[in-house]
Amino acid sequence: MFANKDLKNLSGLARLEVKEGDKEKSFGAAQDKLLVDLQKIFEHFEELKELDTTGVEPMTGGTFNKNVFRNDNSDKGGLLAETSIEAFPEVDGKFLKIPPVFD
Amino acid sequence: MSHSTLHDLTIKKFNNGLRQKEFSAFEIAKEFFDYINQKDKEINAYLFLAKDEALAQAEKIDIALAKGEEIGDLTGVPLAIKDNILIEGQPVTAASKILENYKASYDATVIAKLKNAGAVFLGKTNMDEFAMGSSTENSVFQITKNPHDHLRVPGGSSGGSAAAVAANLAIAALGSDTGGSIRQPASFCGVVGLKPTYGAVSRHGLIAMASSLDQIGPLTKTVEDAAILFKTISGLDNYDSTTAVTDYGDELLNPKLENIKKLKIGLPEEYFISGLAPEVSKAMDSVIARLKSLGIEFKEISLPNTKYALSCYYIIMPAEVSANLARFDGIRYGWRSDAENLLDLYKKNRGNGFGKEVQRRIILGTFVLSSGYYDAYYSKAQKVRRLIKEDFDRAFQKVDVILTPVAPTPAFKIGEKSGDPLSMYLSDIFTIPVNLAGLPAVSIPVRQATSDKRQVELPIGFQLIGRHFREADILGIGQYYEKLD
Numbered sequence: 345m346f347a348n349k350d351l352k353n354l355s356g357l358a359r360l361e362v363k364e365g366d367k368e369k370s371f372g373a374a375q376d377k378l379l380v381d382l383q384k385i386f387e388h389f390e391e392l393k394e395l396d397t398t399g400v401e402p403m404t405g406g407t408f409n410k411n412v413f414r415n416d417n418s419d420k421g422g423l424l425a426e427t428s429i430e431a432f433p434e435v436d437g438k439f440l441k442i443p444p445v446f447d
Numbered sequence: 448m449s450h451s452t453l454h455d456l457t458i459k460k461f462n463n464g465l466r467q468k469e470f471s472a473f474e475i476a477k478e479f480f481d482y483i484n485q486k487d488k489e490i491n492a493y494l495f496l497a498k499d500e501a502l503a504q505a506e507k508i509d510i511a512l513a514k515g516e517e518i519g520d521l522t523g524v525p526l527a528i529k530d531n532i533l534i535e536g537q538p539v540t541a542a543s544k545i546l547e548n549y550k551a552s553y554d555a556t557v558i559a560k561l562k563n564a565g566a567v568f569l570g571k572t573n574m575d576e577f578a579m580g581s582s583t584e585n586s587v588f589q590i591t592k593n594p595h596d597h598l599r600v601p602g603g604s605s606g607g608s609a610a611a612v613a614a615n616l617a618i619a620a621l622g623s624d625t626g627g628s629i630r631q632p633a634s635f636c637g638v639v640g641l642k643p644t645y646g647a648v649s650r651h652g653l654i655a656m657a658s659s660l661d662q663i664g665p666l667t668k669t670v671e672d673a674a675i676l677f678k679t680i681s682g683l684d685n686y687d688s689t690t691a692v693t694d695y696g697d698e699l700l701n702p703k704l705e706n707i708k709k710l711k712i713g714l715p716e717e718y719f720i721s722g723l724a725p726e727v728s729k730a731m732d733s734v735i736a737r738l739k740s741l742g743i744e745f746k747e748i749s750l751p752n753t754k755y756a757l758s759c760y761y762i763i764m765p766a767e768v769s770a771n772l773a774r775f776d777g778i779r780y781g782w783r784s785d786a787e788n789l790l791d792l793y794k795k796n797r798g799n800g801f802g803k804e805v806q807r808r809i810i811l812g813t814f815v816l817s818s819g820y821y822d823a824y825y826s827k828a829q830k831v832r833r834l835i836k837e838d839f840d841r842a843f844q845k846v847d848v849i850l851t852p853v854a855p856t857p858a859f860k861i862g863e864k865s866g867d868p869l870s871m872y873l874s875d876i877f878t879i880p881v882n883l884a885g886l887p888a889v890s891i892p893v894r895q896a897t898s899d900k901r902q903v904e905l906p907i908g909f910q911l912i913g914r915h916f917r918e919a920d921i922l923g924i925g926q927y928y929e930k931l932d
Contacts, residue, residue: 361798402829
């Protein structure tokens with residue numbers, strides 16, 4: 345059975361804050377509901393077990409067509425520096441701010 | 448000019464009017480903004496209007512036309528664009544808090560093609576956050592109403608685009624379809640919606656949800672309009688390696704009845720189930736009878752693995768979602784929270800920036816891809832996907848086109864399914880297999896008798912599924928269906 349500890353582990357791997365301590369407060373009943381909803385969905389997946397897929401090759405894309413690659417150069421040019429800087433959440437002059445990477 | 452002129456306009460009629468100088472592109476664009484201003488308060492189809500840009504663009508077109516420049520099929524046509532498609536310099540949010548205040552830094556390929564064709568963009572339409580949902584209720588900004596009944600959903604995830612076209616707030620629109628997100632809202636709102644063949648239309652500049660399933664397509668008032676828009680946006684693109692060289696000739700816009708009559712249509716038993724709403728069932732009977740009157744032959748077929756499509760889809764799609772949405776971390780763009788360190792920042796940005804359905808799918812995807820579960824879920828689903836595709840391959844040896852309902856019911860009420868994800872997922876059971884198999888499919892409104900005033904008021908759509916790159920077959924049948932009395 346998919347349990348709360350699995351949910352905690354997965355949300356950590358997915359870099360999503362679903363904090364245990366906040367269960368009652370900020371995330372409210374939604375936290376419990378998230379677990380119950382996921383359990384229901386996994387239960388639905390069980391039906392796939394009855395289907396025999398021995399010897400079937402996995403289908404990995406939208407069609408069996410081959411991807412078409414272009415030469416590794418851009419005819420558009422890259423994004424302009426100003427455009428990227430404008431989109432950046434925290435900017436100080438020409439410096440882009442992020443929190444410390446190392447503790 | 449009156450609002451009734453707007454209500455009547457299709458791409459084709461607009462084009463005729465422009466050629467005959469009945470109106471200018473500017474006049475119509477302005478009229479649309481006036482009407483949107485008045486009417487969209489009720490519908491909430493638009494998230495953002497690009498009034499200045501659109502009017503300037505329309506004016507430019509009028510000047511060019513006055514100088515004798517040629518008028519193309521889409522010259523001056525006012526369009527609505529789903530808010531997960533990038534238009535340079537305009538906001539693009541995917542209806543998510545994490546992209547609030549974000550502006551697109553380039554044009555999607557479909558937008559560049561439409562700009563080339565002279566189209567005018569009125570604004571960006573509401574949707575389920577990151578296109579995840581079937582009702583547009585998952586937007587963090589607003590709830591879009593079904594123009595036919597304001598207590599009901601417009602469908603989703605392209606609900607804003609479908610509602611805009613249905614409420615005459617645009618002549619046509621673009622949406623995206625991963626598991627039914629163009630066809631189901633088209634059915635609920637009574638408009639035409641085309642999900643092209645996987646690879647027919649470039650997704651460069653579409654905010655990706657599930658890359659092996661996503662396609663951009665048109666939502667329009669007529670099948671003919673859908674063909675015009677589709678022809679313009681399709682084709683090979685260096686920036687989407689899955690696109691193919693397409694060769695859609697004259698048959699797309701001018702199908703010949705003698706060819707259409709020769710097509711054989713299959714009716715899959717797995718889609719005409721007891722769970723269908725009686726009015727949907729009745730509507731399908733009327734469509735079949737009308738198409739038979741054209742001389743088209745019908746045949747019963749079977750797609751035996753249909754029942755596994757929903758589970759298959761809800762494993763493959765979230766797996767791709769969890770990978771595609773990893774890029775939204777609040778570092779380079781988008782919404783950023785306060786945090787002590789980098790890991791904390793990621794978690795807070797994503798925990799607060801993504802809504803519940805998006806989080807649910809990311810967690811689902813992370814689970815099915817995690818070691819120990821990969822074979823049991825993800826790999827299994829990929830095998831099932833092949834079986835579903837092979838069902839269609841076998842069917843297309845016997846028939847040319849497959850006809851099904853688009854959804855088991857007409858539009859449901861706002862709030863009816865939003866608390867129960869699984870029941871929401873089930874509203875897409877007839878559209879999902881098409882994406883898994885990469886096929887083209889169109890949703891066309893069933894023409895309901897108008898003699899009886901107490902007729903069903905909610906629109907119902909039927910779905911035509913074609914062979915890979917055979918949009919001409921399904922749109923051809925659709926164009927002749929529309930012309931029937």
